[in-house]
Amino acid sequence: METCEHSKTSKKAISREFFGKTFKGRGEVCSECGAILWDKNSQNAFYDWVSKLDDPKARDKFTVQFFLTNKATLCLDKIVKQFPGSDKTMILRALTVIYLTAVAPFPEFAAHVENIMDSEVFKDLSRGAREQRYKVHFKPLVLIDLQSWAKIAGLPPSKFMEEAILRLLSVYIENNPILKEFWKSTILLRLELILKAA
Numbered sequence: 069m070e071t072c073e074h075s076k077t078s079k080k081a082i083s084r085e086f087f088g089k090t091f092k093g094r095g096e097v098c099s100e101c102g103a104i105l106w107d108k109n110s111q112n113a114f115y116d117w118v119s120k121l122d123d124p125k126a127r128d129k130f131t132v133q134f135f136l137t138n139k140a141t142l143c144l145d146k147i148v149k150q151f152p153g154s155d156k157t158m159i160l161r162a163l164t165v166i167y168l169t170a171v172a173p174f175p176e177f178a179a180h181v182e183n184i185m186d187s188e189v190f191k192d193l194s195r196g197a198r199e200q201r202y203k204v205h206f207k208p209l210v211l212i213d214l215q216s217w218a219k220i221a222g223l224p225p226s227k228f229m230e231e232a233i234l235r236l237l238s239v240y241i242e243n244n245p246i247l248k249e250f251w252k253s254t255i256l257l258r259l260e261l262i263l264k265a266a
């Protein structure tokens with residue numbers, strides 16, 4: 069299959085799905101394949117639209133719901149105990165933000181969380197019924213990130229978040245010295261900062 073080079077474009081009506089809502093605007097569209105070629109203008113219009121969605125009454129719209137196993141929940145409880153005044157939702161939100169901003173974009177760190185999926189720890193946390201339901205509210209701009217990374221991974225955002233949390237929880241309990249250091253210097257440090265600011 070040949071890849072389209074999007075050599076001929078025209079300005080057209082565009083739309084983009086965003087957590088149950090639809091952005092509508094205008095932007096460059098490839099005349100051959102119909103792909104939207106996001107430029108600064110259309111991107112900014114989309115971001116503008118998203119930030120105006122941050123209406124407290126519309127909170128449910130920006131809630132990601134996912135499930136964890138009982139074992140993963142026990143592990144999460146241990147982290148909660150490390151941070152007096154925090155709760156599971158706060159930790160999950162912070163860990164997701166850390167995953168999106170400080171882990172996934174960096175190849176070395178992304179490799180750590182990619183490799184951990186082969187570990188016994190990860191398999192153990194993932195095994196069995198995912199009985200614990202979580203609902204975590206995010207700011208719309210974080211959701212843009214979540215949506216983009218989930219798209220790259222070919223997963224729905226909720227499934228992507230569930231995997232990201234399982235990977236980070238595995239890093240947390242894994243005994244490997246490299247991963248211990250990764251947890252301490254990359255994740256724990258940011259977790260402290262985010263929770264302090266909350």
Ligand SMILES: [Zn+2]
Pocket residue numbers: 072073074075098099100101102103
């Ligand atoms: Zn094209």
